[in-house]
Amino acid sequence: MSATYPIDHTHDPAATSWVSSANQPGSPFPLQNLPFGRFRLAGSGGECHNGEWRNGDWHIGVAIGDQVLCLRTAGLVDHADMHRLMAQAPTARQALRHALFDGLKAGSAKQAAWAAALVPQADVEMGLPCPVGDYTDFYTSIHHATTVGRQFRPEQPLLPNYVWVPIGYHGRASSVIPSGMPVRRPKGQTRPAAGSEQPNFGPSRRLDHELELALFIGQGNALGEPIGIDQAEAHLFGVALFNDWSARDIQGWEYQPLGPFLAKNFASSVAPWMVTMEALAPFRQPFVRDAALPAPLPYLSSPDTLAHGVINIELEVWLQTAQMREAGHPGDRISQSNYADAFWTAAQLVTHHTVNGCNLQPGDLLGTGTLSGPMPEQAASMLELSNGGQAPITLSTGEQRSFLEDGDSVILKGWCNRAGAARIGLGECRATVLPARA
C-alpha cells in the first residue's frame, strides 16, 4: 500500500464474485484484480494500424474470471476512450474500482443487470490495452545492466552514471503490438567479419526476448511542468506484461553512439490487461538501496515513496518451440524473476522522465527494462541465459537454444502473491517468431 493507493475492502481476500470462474483457485482474475483492457467480438476485425484496427470498435472491458465485463454495457462509462478513463485522478479511479468490486461481488443487486454485460474471454479479440502515444524504455535491472555490460564492455560493465541516473531512451510506439500477433524476424546490418570492413546483411541470427513490465501513464503533465517525486505515483495507471524483442547482432553494430534503433523497433508485444495501481496495493514493500551505494539525488528521494516503492510481482518466461507446440507441450519455463529486484522505483522513473519538463500523456508506456534478477536462472533474456550465445540452454525436449529460432513462442507470465492477500495475475503476453521475409 501507499498513501496514494490505500488497501481497502476491495482487497479482502475472502470476497467472492457471482462470476463463478473468478473464484476458481488459480484464476488470474479474481474479484480483487479487475484489470482493464480493450476487446471486441472476434471476427469483427479490420486492418491493423499501430495495434489498432481501423474498422471494428474496441470496447473497454474488465477481466473477471474467464469473462470480460463491458463497461459501457454495464453503465459504468458512456464512452470507449481508454485514455479518458486512465486520465482520471486516482480518487475517481478508486471510485470506479469500488463500483466494479461491489457490483461483481457475490450477492450484488447488480448481478441481473450486469450478467448481460459479460462476454466470455474465449469469444473476444483483445487489442492493445490502450493506444500508445510515446514509448520509453528504461534499464532498471542492475543485474541485467551488469551482465550485458560485461559482454559489451568487459573492462567497465556498469557505467558510473548507472547508480545516479535512471537510464532510459525512447522506443518506437507504432510497432507496439498486442499479445498474440506474430513477430517477423528482422533483417539488418551486422558487424563485419574479422578482417573485413563491410558489414553483413541478412536475417538477425541473435533474436531475443526481453521480459519487462509496461508501466502505463494515467494523468499526464503539461510540457515544462515536472512531476515531483511525491506526486509521481498518482500519474501511474497500471502495469502489463511486456516483451521488448531485440536483435542483438543488429544492436551490437548500430548502437554507437546514439543507442538502439532497428534492433528494437520491429516489434514490442504487450499483454492485453493492465493491472491497476489500486489492485497492486497489497504487494508494495519498502525499497532498500544497498548501503554501500550513494543515496539518490534529492529529486528522486522521498521517504513515503521509498517506504512503499517496490511492487512485488513474480515473473516468468516460457519458451515453446514448434516441436513442443506440435506435441501439445506447453513449453519450458526458462526463467523466473521478480519486479522487486529493480534498482529504480516506478515513481522515480516518472519523476526522472519529467524533471526536464518533458510531458507525459495518458497511455504513454514506460518499459521497466529487462527484469533480470541476481541469480543466473533469473536472467530475463537469451543473451544472458546463454552467456551471449556461448552456452546454449538445453530444453526438456533435448532441443538447444542460444537465441530464438523461427517457430519459437515466447510466453511471459506474472503473478502477485502474498500471505493474507488474494493472488492476482497479469495474464500472459505471447508471440511466435515468423521466419524473415525472403
Added chain:
Amino acid sequence: MSATYPIDHTHDPAATSWVSSANQPGSPFPLQNLPFGRFRLAGSGGECHNGEWRNGDWHIGVAIGDQVLCLRTAGLVDHADMHRLMAQAPTARQALRHALFDGLKAGSAKQAAWAAALVPQADVEMGLPCPVGDYTDFYTSIHHATTVGRQFRPEQPLLPNYVWVPIGYHGRASSVIPSGMPVRRPKGQTRPAAGSEQPNFGPSRRLDHELELALFIGQGNALGEPIGIDQAEAHLFGVALFNDWSARDIQGWEYQPLGPFLAKNFASSVAPWMVTMEALAPFRQPFVRDAALPAPLPYLSSPDTLAHGVINIELEVWLQTAQMREAGHPGDRISQSNYADAFWTAAQLVTHHTVNGCNLQPGDLLGTGTLSGPMPEQAASMLELSNGGQAPITLSTGEQRSFLEDGDSVILKGWCNRAGAARIGLGECRATVLPARA
C-alpha cells in the same frame, strides 16, 4: 526532379498568382511553392496537448504570399485531417497541387470563389503541421558527426559504422511543438566535478539549438513490410524547418550506453509549413559519395534514387538576444549550411528505417540530424560554433555566446534557389528560451 516527382507546369518560374503578395520578390510562398500547414483564427484557442489544442478547430491551409488558403472552404477537401491528405499516393497529391496551382494562377476562373477562402497569415495561429505519431532523429551530417565525435571521443571521432549505417534513434513525439512556442531551459543531472562522485543538478548550462529538417512521412507501410529503396521517395510528403533543442551537459552524463534522453525530449520546434516533395522537384541533384569511401550496401543503393538523391536547400540560423529584441534588431546570422551536404539521402533514411519491418505512419517525423556543412561557419549548433564552449562567438552587439542564454531567440530559415526556377522558402522556425523553473 526524380521519376516520382517530375517537373511540370507548376514549376514554371514565369507563372504569377492573382494573390499579389505571392508575386513580390522575396516572398517565400510564391505560386510555385504551395506548402501545407494547419491554422486557425488567432484567439480561437484552447489547451495545448502535443502541440494540438483540444478546443478550437484546426484547418488545412496552403500558404500563398502573405495569405493562407483554406482547403475546405475552397472545396478542395471535405475534411480537416492532415494525415488523410498526406497518406494519398503521390499521383493524387500531384493532382491536388495542380488544382491549387491552376486555381491560384493569375487569370484563373476560381479567383472569385477562392478569394473568400483566403485568410491573412497575420490573423491566424499556426499549429504543428500535422500530429506527430513517432519522431525519429537521424545523424546525416558527417561534418556534425565528426566535429561532435571529436569532442566526445578524440581518439575516434567517427565510428566505423557511420559510413555504412544511417545512424538514427527515437525521439519524443509529445514534446514536438509548433514554432513560436517558447522553450523552457531544462534542469537535470550533469557530470560530477573532478574529484567528486556525485553529479551536479540544476538548470542546463549548455543549452543548444540544432538546425535540422523534418522529413514528413506521407504514405505509411504495414508492420513487417520494408520499403525498398526505389519506393522510398513515394513515402515522403514534404519538408519543414526543425530545431532539435539539446542540453549538452545533460547529454554528456546520461547518454551512455543507450543514447540521448532528457537532453533532447524537453522540446523540439517545427516550422508551420511543409514544403512538398512536388515543390522541391527543381532543386534535386545527384548524390555523389566520396570515391575513397565504400559504396552503400545494395539495399541502400539505387541508381535512380542517387541520380536525384540530393535536395538543395539553403539553411540559416539566426540568433536574436533579448538586448537585440529590445533594440528592434533582427538578430545575427550565426551559420549557413545546405541540406545538399548530407551524407545519406532522404530515400535512404526511409528504406533503412523500415528494412527490419518497422512501420512508418502518415505524419511521422524523420529529423535529418544537425545539418552542419564542411566549413566552420557552417556549423549548425553552438556546440560546434564555440568548439564545445571553449571559443565563444562574438555577436554584432558585442555580446558573447558559448551556449544559449535565457531570452535568446533562435530563428531557422530556409530557401531553395536555382537558376531557371522560382525561388521558394520554407518560412521560419522560431522560439525563445525561457529561464528554468525556480
